[in-house]
Amino acid sequence: MNSKANTLLKGIAAASGITIGNAFIFSKEKEEISQESIENVSEAIKNLEDALALSKKELKKVFSLAMDKLGEKRASIFEAQMMILDDPVLIDNIKSRIKKEKKLPEYIVDDEISKYIQLMNDAHEMYMKERSLDIDDIKNRIIRNLKKKKWKSKISSDVIVVTTSISPSDTVLFTKANVKGYVTDFGGLTSHAAIVARSLNIPAVLGVNEATAIIKDGDILIVDGFHGEVIINPDEEKILLYKNKINELNLYDEKLFKLRNKPAETIDGKEINLSANLDLTKEIDLIFRNNPKGIGLVRTEQIFEEYEAFPDEDEQFEVYNSIAQKIYPENVTIRAFDIGGDKVLPVDLHEPNPFLGWRGIRLLLDNRNLFKSQIRAVLRASQNKNIKFMVPMITSMEEVIETKELIEQCKKELKKEKRSFDCNMHFGIMIEIPAAAILTSSFAREVDFISIGTNDLIQYLLAVDRGNEIVSKLYQEFHPSVIRTLTHIIREGKAYNCKVSLCGEMGGDPLAVPLLIGLGLEILSVSPSIVPLIKSIIRKIKYKDALLLADKCLTYSTEREIINELNLFYNSIIEN
Amino acid sequence: MIEKKVKIINNAGLHTRPAATIVKLAGKYKSEFFIHKDGYNINGKSIIGVMTIAAAKGSELTLTFDGTDEEEASKELLDYFQRGFDEL
Numbered sequence: 001m002n003s004k005a006n007t008l009l010k011g012i013a014a015a016s017g018i019t020i021g022n023a024f025i026f027s028k029e030k031e032e033i034s035q036e037s038i039e040n041v042s043e044a045i046k047n048l049e050d051a052l053a054l055s056k057k058e059l060k061k062v063f064s065l066a067m068d069k070l071g072e073k074r075a076s077i078f079e080a081q082m083m084i085l086d087d088p089v090l091i092d093n094i095k096s097r098i099k100k101e102k103k104l105p106e107y108i109v110d111d112e113i114s115k116y117i118q119l120m121n122d123a124h125e126m127y128m129k130e131r132s133l134d135i136d137d138i139k140n141r142i143i144r145n146l147k148k149k150k151w152k153s154k155i156s157s158d159v160i161v162v163t164t165s166i167s168p169s170d171t172v173l174f175t176k177a178n179v180k181g182y183v184t185d186f187g188g189l190t191s192h193a194a195i196v197a198r199s200l201n202i203p204a205v206l207g208v209n210e211a212t213a214i215i216k217d218g219d220i221l222i223v224d225g226f227h228g229e230v231i232i233n234p235d236e237e238k239i240l241l242y243k244n245k246i247n248e249l250n251l252y253d254e255k256l257f258k259l260r261n262k263p264a265e266t267i268d269g270k271e272i273n274l275s276a277n278l279d280l281t282k283e284i285d286l287i288f289r290n291n292p293k294g295i296g297l298v299r300t301e302q303i304f305e306e307y308e309a310f311p312d313e314d315e316q317f318e319v320y321n322s323i324a325q326k327i328y329p330e331n332v333t334i335r336a337f338d339i340g341g342d343k344v345l346p347v348d349l350h351e352p353n354p355f356l357g358w359r360g361i362r363l364l365l366d367n368r369n370l371f372k373s374q375i376r377a378v379l380r381a382s383q384n385k386n387i388k389f390m391v392p393m394i395t396s397m398e399e400v401i402e403t404k405e406l407i408e409q410c411k412k413e414l415k416k417e418k419r420s421f422d423c424n425m426h427f428g429i430m431i432e433i434p435a436a437a438i439l440t441s442s443f444a445r446e447v448d449f450i451s452i453g454t455n456d457l458i459q460y461l462l463a464v465d466r467g468n469e470i471v472s473k474l475y476q477e478f479h480p481s482v483i484r485t486l487t488h489i490i491r492e493g494k495a496y497n498c499k500v501s502l503c504g505e506m507g508g509d510p511l512a513v514p515l516l517i518g519l520g521l522e523i524l525s526v527s528p529s530i531v532p533l534i535k536s537i538i539r540k541i542k543y544k545d546a547l548l549l550a551d552k553c554l555t556y557s558t559e560r561e562i563i564n565e566l567n568l569f570y571n572s573i574i575e576n
Numbered sequence: 577m578i579e580k581k582v583k584i585i586n587n588a589g590l591h592t593r594p595a596a597t598i599v600k601l602a603g604k605y606k607s608e609f610f611i612h613k614d615g616y617n618i619n620g621k622s623i624i625g626v627m628t629i630a631a632a633k634g635s636e637l638t639l640t641f642d643g644t645d646e647e648e649a650s651k652e653l654l655d656y657f658q659r660g661f662d663e664l
Contacts, residue, residue, distance in 0.1 A: 076593040080623060083596055089622035119628040128630050131592070135624065385632075424634070 005235045009215075011183070011208030013228035013326060015197035016288040018246050019181040020239065023219040023232075024159035025212060026170075031143050033110045037102050044098050048105040051145035056085050058141065062169045078169065081138045106146045113139040124420060133187075137167035160223055162215050175200060181223040183211050183230050205230050226288075260291045264535045270543035272517060274535055276528040277503060278323065278332070287327070287528045294330035294386075296525020297451070297503040298323060300374065301337045310370060316377035324381050331386045333451070333525075334378050335430065336371070338392040339363055355465065360393020360430075365402055375410045382422035390428040390451055395435045400446050403427075428499075431489055432456035440489045444496035451525075452489055454504025458482055477506055478562045483515070483553055490520045501525060511566045513537050514573070518550030540573040577642040578650045583634065586660035590631035594661035599623045601653055607643025609653065620653075 038044050059082045066075035084090065090112065097108045113135060120132035160181040161174055171182075182197055182204035197204040203225030215221065215232055222231040222242050231238060264274035275296035276287045287295065303311050303319060311319075324332055340359025351357040364371040378389050391403055407427060414421055431437050432453035444450065454477070459465060461482060464475045476482070486502075493500035501523035506512045508526040513534055516524070526534050549569050553562045584590055602609045602620045609620035611629060613636075618625040620639070631637060639657075641650040656662075 076596065080592045080596045080627065083599060083623040087622050087624050089619045090624050113624070116624050116628050123628075123630040125630045125632070127591070131627060134592075135627070 005233050006238055007214070007232040009183075009205075009208045009211060009230040009232065011205040011211070011228045011230065012187075013225055014187070014194040014206040015182070015202060015204035015225050017181075017201060017203035017225045018242055018249065019160065019203045019223045019225075020234075020242060020246070021158060021160045021180045021221060021223075023162050023183075023215050023217060023221050024156060025215065025217045026161050026163040027212070031106075031140065031147060031149075033107055033143070034104055035107050036104050038098075038104055039102075041099050041102065044105050045095060047146060048094065048098065048109070051105070051142055052085050052091070054145045055138070055141045056082060058145075059085070059138075059169070062172055065175075066172045077134060078172075081134065081169075084135070084138050085142075104146075106143050109142050109146065110139065113142075133165070133167060137169055141169075160221050162211055162221075164212055171197065175202075181221070181225070182206070183208055183215070183221070183223060185209060185211050259532050259535050259539075262535070262539065264293075264538045266517070266538060266541045266543040266546070268543050270517070272521075272538050273501075273523040274531060274538070275330075275333075275501075275523070275525040276531055277525050278528075292330075292528065292531045295323065295327055295332040296501060296523070298332060298334045299338065300335060301339050310373075313373040313377045313380075316374060317380050320378055320381035320387070324384060324387050328384055328386050331388060333388040333390060333428070335451075336361070336364055336374055336389070336391045355459070361391045361399050361403065362393065364391070365399065368406070372406060372410055375407055376414065379407075379410055379414055379421040379425065380419055382425045383420045385422040385424075387422065388426040388428060388449065390430055390449070392430045392453070393433065393456075394429040394431070394443070395433050397439070397442060397446070400429060400443060404446070432460070432504075434461050434485070437461075437485050437489050440492035441496060444493050444498035447498065449499040449501065450489065450493050452486065452500065452502045452504065454482075454486075454502060454506035457485070457504070458506075461485060476559045477509065477512065478515075478559045478566065480557050480559065480562065483519075483562065486516070486521075487519050487550075487554060494520060499523060508534060510534070510537050511563070511570055514541050514546045514549055514569055515553055515566060517541060517543065518546035518548070518553075520550075537573070545569070577640060578646050580639045580641075580650060580654055581636060582639055582654065582657040583636050584631050584657075585633065586663040587633055588663060589633050589635070590626075590629055590661075592627065594656075594663075595626040595629075596623060597656065597661065598653065599626055601656060602649065604652075605641075605643070605645045605649035607641050607646040607649045609649060610640045612638040612640065 059078055063075055063078040063082065066078050094105070094108050094112050097112065098105055101108065117132045117135050117139070120128045120135065123129070157178050158180055159177070160183060161179050162183045163185075165184050165186040166182060179202060181202060184206045185208060187194065187206040194204060194206060203223045205223055205225060205228050208230060211230070219232050220234060222234050222238065224230070224242070234242070264272045266272070273293045275294045276292040277297040277299070278287060278295045303316065320334060338360050340354060340357060340363050358366070375389070378387060381387055394400060404427065411421070411423060426448035428447050428449035428451055429436070429443055430451050430453045431440065431443070433456070436443065437457065440450065458475060458477060458479070462474060462476065462479055464471050490500050500521065502516060502521055503525040507516065507524040508530045510533065514537070517538065524534065549565065553565055556562050556565070599621060611618045611620050611626065613629055613631060616629070618629055620626060639650070639653060643649070
């Protein structure tokens, strides 16, 4: 029976993009393993050697295809698979067991390799379980060749492959058939299949539990790799909606295509780490379209807009975990709730001067349970080691020490509960209050990284509320004191080997970018939609010119002189 | 026999690529080479064995070399570990 129109299945958004096409159910029969006894040992050994040789020949093909399509780094997994076929310890063991036990090679191969798979599955690390899939892949290949069976590789072109799980070699072979998308019952974001699909830009939704049970061969599917959704047999209206989305994405892609895979690097080779700020209320899609170096800032207080109440630890974990998984293997920096000031305050409180009041770390340290729920949720989501955590509105060392103690406390609790997390998760602070800027060298010794929040830093430095129309013109992004303060933070941070990044709006100002780079800033996080613009500017700058520009700007004492200098510089790089 | 303690120092840990390189390097020597971790003794010339070792950044392993060319073997392999598998 066919599924009803517009049946929606949900899974893990493993590779972004949207595709519409026909389903192709790819099923690999599980090979029956016979435990039959044998008489002729030398024939069995010969069969084993032939099967190993044949497997090697097949893998060589896959390997060269992978080198071609994926590059050396990703292809290395197949090299390791080929080495397994030559593994002296493994092969000797198998041969001597065949001689001793007089059983069919397929049984011994299955039994022997399964031992290693078991070891890997027993490990706590997620990637070890993924690695065991690779070993399973090679095991099945040898057994299939022992049974002299052909691989089912007849795949029609331009289909969406639906299968229980995909091995890395399947993923590579499918590219030959120009597969348009992947839907699987099992498999996670860190699986090779997911990584391969991402690097080939093929939309994939993995871990859709009942995909192969519900989807039938030939069903029309919409695969939305941004949201992890599969729509079975969509109606005309749905198809039109998604066709429009695809068109929009294509148009956008064309513009950015040239830049997407190029590094944010100056003409003379200085590489800048350009990441994106994630706006939880908007789509995460754009982030991936623009291929930044990870997410430099997640404003977690935006969760309140969705929940309208304090989200509990589990609700937070869901949000953080999903972001960390989507951006993997890049990093994501999660900022603790910056509540207060002009931002959502979940309690009814009227302060006479909220910007100088109860906000950021101050509010968090006064609400231990709330703060701890967040720290625990972030730690739990850090299991793949790609999360960094930072706290806003730091003024004094005591706040840093107290926060670090809380983090340690949470780690101890989680350890007791036998939950996995990254015990070396990087911890950083926002520098956005002048007092903290002055103390940079002290903080740099206590934390793993520093992130400059320019919006607040400027308004506190200049004592100007930029939301107040009467004085807003006094809010000067390029005020000489701002430039000199940034210089101080960047240099002091570097002196103590502490990474310094900038995540305020200033980083997204085309005029400011050459100056920031000249001041020695190496990590920028900007809104995802302007990643390509900022990247294009970085790629037009000479680092040594930026250094000179910064030196010059540091000699000026009015904003007007600085802006003039920046305009001159900007116009000269645009013309070239 | 030579016994050496090593620490994993690259970010990605002992993943598939360095595992393959370790086995290739070990294969050049006659000496027996074992990796010891958490009570397991893994033959360092067996790729499938080395792939079962879960060693993240910071983990400590013990390497043993035994044979006529143990000096040279330990030197080259130790050096590869200390270079962080060329991923630093």
